Amino acid sequence: MEKLKQANLYRSELIPISGKLVERYNKCLVQLGFTVTKCSAFHIDGIGWSPEIAEEKQDTSYLNNGEANPHGIIISPLQEAKPVYAPFHTFDRAMMTLVFKTYGAQIKDITRDSAICIDFNQGIDTFYEPLDLLKYDAVTIHFHLIDNLNKIKDKQLQLVDLFNRDTNFIDETLHQKLLASAKQYGDLRERDLNLPDLKYQTDSFYTRAFGGVYVLRDFIQTLVIFESKDWHKEAIKDTSHDVLIYHILQPELMDKLRSHMIVDYNLKETVETERYKRIKKFELFRHLKETQHPINSILSNEILFKSYLNKVDINARKKIMGVERYLENIKTSNQYKIADVVDVNLFNALHKPHSSLEVKHQDLIWKLLMHIAPKDVLFWYWYDKRTFYKHFKTWDESFKDWVIQTIKKHI
16 A cells, blocks of 8 residues: 555555644543543544544444444544545545534544544434345534533533622632632633534435445435345345345446446447546456566557557457447448446446436446446545555556556546
8 A cells, every 4th residue: 555655545644643642532432332542642633533443343343332423523623625535424524624614613623632532423323234225314423522621611601600709700719610610611701612413414325234235215216235245145135125226246237327327328429538548447457467568568558558459368358348349230230239248347347427426326326337348447546445455455567556646647
C-alpha cells in the first residue's frame, strides 16, 4: 500500500490525533460502551473512525455495537467534509454532511474542550434476520457530550440564578461552587451546547451487515442483493416480504437490473470510450504470464499492447477482443447473440447505471457494478475502495504503477 500512500491515494485526508484529543476520544469510546485505545497517537476520518485503532482492536467495525448500532465520534471541526474511509452504510458520509451543515458552529465551540459521541439510531436494537434491513427508514441521529458538559452548563445556570436571588451574593459557599465549576469547565453560560436530534431519511443503500447487502427500493420492485451465499440462502427462506432476493453472482441478476431500468449498456458507444480501453488493458493483464517488458510499459504503449495481445493464447485473445468481434459479426448477420461471442463477465463490466437514475442512485449502482464485475481500475477505486485495496496488494508491482498513473490522470 506504500505506493498508494506516496501517490496520496490511500487515506490521504485522515486527521492526526494526539495529546489531549486522545483522552477525549477515549472518553467517547467508554461512553459508547467500548474499551479505550492504547494508541498514544492515531488518525481519524470524517466519522471518527481510525485505521490504527481498527488494527489494534482487529475490528474494522469497532465503532459498532453489533451490526444494527453504528456510532461516530467528533473531536475536531476539521472532520467536516472529510471522507468516511470504512463506511458501514453508503449513506454514512451523507449523515455526517447533515450533522456539520446543521451544527457546524456548535461543533466548533464544543470541540474546543469537549467531544461529541454520535448514536445513529434506526429504531432496531439488533438484527435477527437478513430482511430486518427492510426496516431501515429514518435514522435518528442522537448527540452526547463527554463529561455531560451540557448538563454541567444547566447546573452553572442554576447556580447563577440562585446567586442572583435575594442576598445570596454574599454566600461564600455559593461563591466557591461557582468558582470551582468555572475553574474546572470554564464559563459555560453563553455557550451553545444544545444539539437536538436530527432525522436522516434513507432510501436505497448498501450495508456491510450480513456480509454485505444492497437494498434497492426506489425502483419497480424492491431488490435485496447479497454478497454472502450463506445469508442469501437464509434470506430466500423468508416468504413474508414482497421483495426480489438475489445473490450478487446469480446470472439472472443482470437481466433483472436491465428489465427494471437500473442498468443499461450500449456496446457501440462503449468501445469508443476510455473506460473500455482500461477494461481491455485489465483483461490483457489478467492473461499475461512471463513478459519481457514491465506490465506498465505493455499497457501504456500501443505497439507493445498489440504485440502481447498476439502472444496470449487464442482463447484469451477471443475474450479480450470479444466486443469488437461481436460488433464486426453483426455487420454481416443479425443472428449473432452477445453471449455467443462476448465473455459474460466482460459484458457485465460494460454496463452502467441507467441514465434516468438520480445521481445518488447512480453512485450506488456503480458500486454494485464494481462488485459484480470489477474490471475498470479507475471506477473500482472510486466506488469500492475496500475491495480495490484488498486486490491492489496482490498485483504485480509494475501493474500497480500503471493503476496509479491511470487514477492520477482523473483526479
